[in-house]
Amino acid sequence: xxxxxxxxxxxxxxxxxxxxxxxxxxxxxxxxxxxxxxxxxxxxxxxxxxxxxxxxxxxxxxxxxxxxxxxxxxxxxxxxxxxxxxxxxxxxxxxxxxxxxxxxxxxxxx
Amino acid sequence: xxxxxxxxxxxxxxxxxxxxxxxxxxxxxxxxxxxxxxxxxxxxxxxxxxxxxxxxxxxxxxxxxxxxxxxxxxxxxxxxxxxxxxxxxxxxxxxxxxxxxxxxxxxxxxxxxxxxxxxxxxxxxxxxxxxxxxxxxxxx
Numbered sequence: 676x677x678x679x680x681x682x683x684x685x686x687x688x689x690x691x692x693x694x695x696x697x698x699x700x701x702x703x704x705x706x707x708x709x710x711x712x713x714x715x716x717x718x719x720x721x722x723x724x725x726x727x728x729x730x731x732x733x734x735x736x737x738x739x740x741x742x743x744x745x746x747x748x749x750x751x752x753x754x755x756x757x758x759x760x761x762x763x764x765x766x767x768x769x770x771x772x773x774x775x776x777x778x779x780x781x782x783x784x785x
Numbered sequence: 786x787x788x789x790x791x792x793x794x795x796x797x798x799x800x801x802x803x804x805x806x807x808x809x810x811x812x813x814x815x816x817x818x819x820x821x822x823x824x825x826x827x828x829x830x831x832x833x834x835x836x837x838x839x840x841x842x843x844x845x846x847x848x849x850x851x852x853x854x855x856x857x858x859x860x861x862x863x864x865x866x867x868x869x870x871x872x873x874x875x876x877x878x879x880x881x882x883x884x885x886x887x888x889x890x891x892x893x894x895x896x897x898x899x900x901x902x903x904x905x906x907x908x909x910x911x912x913x914x915x916x917x918x919x920x921x922x923x924x925x
Contacts, residue, residue: 734890
């Protein structure tokens, strides 16, 4: 997994790429929570994610719930087909705010 | 396993997260070899990966010394994944997937395995083996 964080207005955009599995999930979790700790809304870009398992999904759920508790925005953008299939299998596609692109997410305020 | 079963792959690896990538590569290769389309290949890869994760996290409780053996068989109608470990025996009657309406981190692995696979069975392990989990999926 590789990652990059860029600031976009009131959001941090966390771009994850590659496989998000049990080995890399602690890194993804640390990055997402760090952005939320800085009181920034978070948009996680999953467009370059080739694989995500339940540990990676758990990290996204934790981010979503932490953001909610702190009244910050949290959303997913450009979800890759593989990642979307896992979200569908766990029915979390109905829970996360999901946007096609960063522009769409910004239009909707995250 | 019956006489027409073909062993497609066998992998023995330390029960640590950094070895899951090799497991996924073996599952993908076997699924493609058996004519599974890309979505089914990815689902099978996910389910077997989740089963191995459960062994690492719950079976061995992340102790770094455990080992896992993965065997992949084609019995003519099904892909059969057998995961053997040397951890304490699992009480399979106590394993329940959690309610998906409850949104919280964790606990999704068993749901994913059962959703993807046609059969999920704990079989009598051979002597010296802690658990033998067999996952089966009909192939095209």
